[in-house]
Amino acid sequence: MKTFEMRTAIHFGDNALGRLKELPYKRVLIITDPYVVQSQMIDLITAPLDAAGKEYDIFCDVVPDAPVGKIAEGVKKFLQYMPEAVIAVGGGSAMDSSKAIREFALRINNYGKVGLIAIPTTSGTGSEVTSFAVVNDTEAKIKYPLVSDTLTADEAILDAELVKSVPPAVTADTGMDVFTHALESYVSTDHNEFSSALAEKSIEICGVFMLRTYLDGHDMHARQKMHVASCLAGLSFNTAGLGITHSMAHQLGAVFHVPHGRANAMLLPHVVEYNSDITKGSRSQKEYLPAVKRYANIAHILGLSNYNKVMSVHSLVNWIQFMQKEMNIPQTIQEMGTITPDAYFLAVDRMAEAALQDTCTACNPRVPTKEDIVKIYTRLWSN
Numbered sequence: 001m002k003t004f005e006m007r008t009a010i011h012f013g014d015n016a017l018g019r020l021k022e023l024p025y026k027r028v029l030i031i032t033d034p035y036v037v038q039s040q041m042i043d044l045i046t047a048p049l050d051a052a053g054k055e056y057d058i059f060c061d062v063v064p065d066a067p068v069g070k071i072a073e074g075v076k077k078f079l080q081y082m083p084e085a086v087i088a089v090g091g092g093s094a095m096d097s098s099k100a101i102r103e104f105a106l107r108i109n110n111y112g113k114v115g116l117i118a119i120p121t122t123s124g125t126g127s128e129v130t131s132f133a134v135v136n137d138t139e140a141k142i143k144y145p146l147v148s149d150t151l152t153a154d155e156a157i158l159d160a161e162l163v164k165s166v167p168p169a170v171t172a173d174t175g176m177d178v179f180t181h182a183l184e185s186y187v188s189t190d191h192n193e194f195s196s197a198l199a200e201k202s203i204e205i206c207g208v209f210m211l212r213t214y215l216d217g218h219d220m221h222a223r224q225k226m227h228v229a230s231c232l233a234g235l236s237f238n239t240a241g242l243g244i245t246h247s248m249a250h251q252l253g254a255v256f257h258v259p260h261g262r263a264n265a266m267l268l269p270h271v272v273e274y275n276s277d278i279t280k281g282s283r284s285q286k287e288y289l290p291a292v293k294r295y296a297n298i299a300h301i302l303g304l305s306n307y308n309k310v311m312s313v314h315s316l317v318n319w320i321q322f323m324q325k326e327m328n329i330p331q332t333i334q335e336m337g338t339i340t341p342d343a344y345f346l347a348v349d350r351m352a353e354a355a356l357q358d359t360c361t362a363c364n365p366r367v368p369t370k371e372d373i374v375k376i377y378t379r380l381w382s383n
C-alpha cells in the first residue's frame with residue numbers, strides 16, 4: 001500500500017500574505033535571516049500581523065545552510081518566548097532552521113502544539129511543504145536531511161512579491177534546485193502517479209519560465225510561475241524522494257559552502273548520464289536502465305524529444321548544460337575558481353562516503369558504489 005498525503009494548506013496568488021491577518025494564533029515567533037530585516041521585507045509580514053493585533057517577536061540570525069549552532073540559539077529564543085506558532089520567512093535555510101528549532105525546542109519543553117507557517121522568499125527548495133530539514137553539522141562538515149512528518153509546516157504562503165528582489169545568481173541556483181527536485185523525484189525508485197504529475201507540471205513551468213526569471217527578476221508573471229513550480233516540486237519529492245545529485249550536493253555544501261542549487265546544477269548532467277548509463281561504451285546491460293524512459297519523457301515535456309530515447313536523454317543533458325551557461329552557473333569546480341585541487345581531491349573520498357550514507361541515496365534509480373560517486377566527483381573537477 002502507498003499513501004499520498006498533503007499536510008500543508010497552501011495560500012497563493014495575489015495578496016497571499018493577507019492570510020497572516022487570519023491566522024488562528026495570537027503570539028508568534030518570526031524566524032528569518034538578516035537580509036529580510038535589513039531590506040525591510042519584514043514589514044510585509046509584520047504589517048498584517050499588526051493590523052490583526054497579533055503579538056510577535058523576531059529571531060533574525062539565520063545563516064545559510066542551517067548550521068546546528070544557530071539552531072541551538074533559535075531553540076533558546078523559542079523557549080524564552082514560548083510562541084503559539086512560528087512564522088518562517090526566507091529561503092530554504094530559514095525554513096529548515098525554523099523547522100529544526102521548533103522540533104528541538106518542543107523535545108526540551110513540550111508545552112503543546114505549536115503551529116508552523118512557512119513563507120518562502122526564494123523559489124527553490126519547496127521546504128514550505130516538505131517533511132525535510134537539511135541541517136549542517138559544521139564540526140563534522142556533514143550536511144544531512146532530517147526527515148519527519150512532525151517537521152512539516154501547517155500552512156505555506158506563496159507570495160511572489162517576496163522573490164522579486166532575489167539577485168540573478170541566487171535566482172539561477174534556486175531555479176536549478178527546483179528543476180533538480182522535479183527531475184530526481186520523477187526518476188526516483190519511489191515515484192508514483194501523484195508525484196510524477198506534480199513533477200511533470202513543475203518541469204513544464206521550469207522549461208518556460210526559469211530563464212525568464214533570471215533575465216528579468218521583475219517579470220512578475222514568471223516569478224509567480226516559478227514560485228508555484230518550486231512548491232509543486234517540493235510536494236513531488238516529499239513523497240517520491242530525491243537521488244544522488246542531492247546526496248552529493250549536500251557534501252559540497254558542507255565542506256566547500258557551494259550554494260545548494262548551484263551544486264545540484266553542476267552535478268545534474270553527470271548524474272543523468274550515470275543513472276542512464278548510455279555514454280558510449282559504458283552500457284553494461286542489453287536493456288536500457290529504467291531511468292532512460294523517464295528521462296526521455298522529461299525531454300518530451302521540454303520539447304526536446306528525439307527519434308529515440310537515448311538521443312532524448314542526450315538532449316536533456318545538453319539542455320541542462322545550456323541552462324547552466326545561459327545563467328552563468330559554472331560547469332566545473334575548477335571553473336568556480338574558489339577551491340584548490342589539493343583541497344578538493346583531499347575531500348573527495350570522505351564526501352563520497354557521506355553521500356553514500358545520505359537519505360537521498362536510497363531512492364536513486366541506479367544503486368551507486370562509493371567508486372561510482374568518487375568518479376562523478378572527479379569528473380566534476382574539470383570535465
Ligand SMILES: NC(=O)c1ccc[n+]([C@@H]2O[C@H](COP(=O)([O-])OP(=O)(O)OC[C@H]3O[C@@H](n4cnc5c(N)ncnc54)[C@H](O)[C@@H]3O)[C@@H](O)[C@H]2O)c1
Pocket residue numbers: 033035036063064065066090091092093094096121122124125126127130131132133134162163164165166167170174177260261
Ligand atoms: N527542506 C527541504 O526540503 C530542502 C530542499 C532543498 C534544499 N534545502 C536546503 O535549503 C538551503 C538552501 O536554501 P535556498 O536555496 O533557498 O537559499 P538560502 O535560504 O540559503 O538563501 C540564499 C541567499 O539568498 C538570500 N535571499 C533569500 N531570499 C531573498 C530575497 N527575496 N531577496 C534577496 N535575497 C534573498 C539569503 O539571505 C541568502 O543569502 C540549503 O541548506 C539546502 O540544503 C532544503
Ligand SMILES: [Zn+2]
Pocket residue numbers: 125177180181246260264
Ligand atoms: Zn534541493
